Amino acid sequence: MVYGYESAGDLGRAIPLYEATLTDYERVLGPDHPHTLSSRNNLAHAYGSAGDLGRAIPLYEATLADQERVLGPDHPDTLSSRNNLANAYRLMGDLGRAIPLYEATLADYERVLGPDHPHTLISRNNLANAYRLMGDLGRAIPLHEATLADCKRVLGPDHPTTEAVRRSLETARDS
Incomplete structure (x- = not known):
């Protein structure tokens, strides 16, 4: 459902759901679980889509550092996050x-x-x-x-x- 709101351009509904999902993943699975890391990347993307690069970039940077540590530098999710961070830098x-x-x-x-x-x-x-x-x-x-x-x-x-x-x-x- 969250992705549906984002795809429809309704970031006002999507972002709070992404934030709540991330909070729940951190509480249930822990901060280093791959689903938690993916959720953080999704939230950063939503912030960037909303034009809030001031929140997106630090979240992308932290997520990338954690993915490199947890998943390794060659994991496809890590590479995707690195590409997303580069996109955010470009947009900035x-x-x-x-x-x-x-x-x-x-x-x-x-x-x-x-x-x-x-x-x-x-x-x-x-x-x-x-x-x-x-x-x-x-x-x-x-x-x-x-x-x-x-x-x-x-x-x-x-x-x-x-x-x-x-x-x-x-x-x-x-x-």
């Missing part, structure tokens, strides 16, 4: 912190999940978008082009991720 306009985190996350996704995994493809697109925002079209456009070709091959030409990458490439070319 801090490309100096976002880009190295995107680069490290992409390298780890490629090593752990492989170059064709959907998370890897999304991570590559995120990095290319950050390069574009930094004004480095020489790196952004070729990365978008390669990612789009891989998305078409792996996911198909009409997949939502393929469409998102196509739009990102068009934006970069129009820059």
